[in-house]
Amino acid sequence: MNETVPPSDLPAPFWRRLLALAYELLAVLAILFVTDMACLLLTRGQLDPHAWWYRAVLLLALAAYFLLSWTRGGQSLGMRPWRLYLRTDAGAIPTWPHAALRFAILIAPLTLLAIAPWAGAKAAMAVPFAVWALSLLTALIDRRRRALHDILAGTWIVYRPIPKA
Template sequence: MNRPHDTHRPCPLWRRLAALVYDLLAVVAIVMVVGLLSQLATGGHLVATGARTAIAWWYQPLQGLVVGAYFVISWLRGGQTLGMRPWRIRLVAADGGKLRPAQALRRVVVAALPLLLLGLAPWLGLRGAVWAVLVGWAAWFAPALFDRRRRALHDVAAATELRRIA
């Protein structure tokens, strides 16, 4: 069911990318808080230094879960993240109805898949792996330039779409 102020106007790519930049600020804050709490919980031994630097095996999965939870919870509690609010866009199911938890989870997982390209760092170097991730995300968002409903790949996979709010 649509909210009275929702429209059927799809969200243009530039607007969704602007919202993503705003969300990046929230994600950085979340990562910093999780990092601080992890350092406190380990007594400052989250990162082992010496001949070889090593991060606790659970730290990166924890960060991924917490950041993913931010997006999923935001989408389920009103269809908007902090970054989507000022740009007046809302995430809805493809039929215009309320987002289901499985859709939100699928969307965040598919959107994060290009991060796996960071695993190429031993062969490409960190800079090359980061560029691979950026190219991967460009490929993920490219369909939004041509799709009539302006859906990115993760929207197609999760049967969702972003709509402008009147």
Template sequence: MSTMPLPAPAWRRFAAIVYDALAVVAIVMVVGLIAQMVTGGHVADDKGHVVAWWYQPLQGVVVGAYFLFSWMRGGQTLGMRPWKIRVVARDGGAVDLKRGLIRLVVAGLPVLLLMLYSVTSLRVALLAPLAGWAVILLPSLFDARRRGLHDMAAGTEIR
């Protein structure tokens, strides 16, 4: 009999994703407010097109930092805390910077699909990352430790 803790069930992971989506929206709004205050309201033009070249990369860095620091400091994001799940290294230890960065980059790859908006419709550009995350999470349905591709690549799991 194995003494290794069981991986978190899918429904708790999904609930944490929903909570974290709300946290990410709040983070993006706060960064947007600060950017608007710093630029005197000139982050976007009158039509809503972003004109500050640094704005979207800044949003990505801040959101990425939220996840990275949460995983490295206690293994939990705000969305994971109520569901009592955490990201750990394969051996059960804390997630280090290298594992956290690998997990972040692989999990974040579908965000790049938003760039499809320049060659397709907004609907396709918004659905493409969702499809990408489905691909990343698909192995968790079949893996004994319920790991997605990002966890396999980083040597982490959710318990």
């Protein structure tokens, strides 16, 4: 399952990554919506959105989506239309440890939401988005166009152009 990257693969252009991210947000919203509806059904409409188990279920749903996508072909739904693939630095499809590390790094800024009671909800929401934006901006200066979370996880996003006939 750990096939290597063909020599025709290129570092993913930044604009393709941004468009894939926009597509990915739609998939994530759908996953969260379905998971939320299941939780509401299980609690007969008495769901406490601050319950620890509810947040854990949402996190597990997202983890399952990304980890399965990245370890089975190296593509999530948002990456497919843009011909983007996640690979390890060695060029292989990510293993579970690589994918789990990348996911953990990507969601780490969400822990900053814990400052909401002190900083206010708007400020607390702005911090994770600022961290993610800075992480993505490193792709503009890295030789292989890797975002900070890719550098830390030992992965990179490649673009596989359509082969010319």
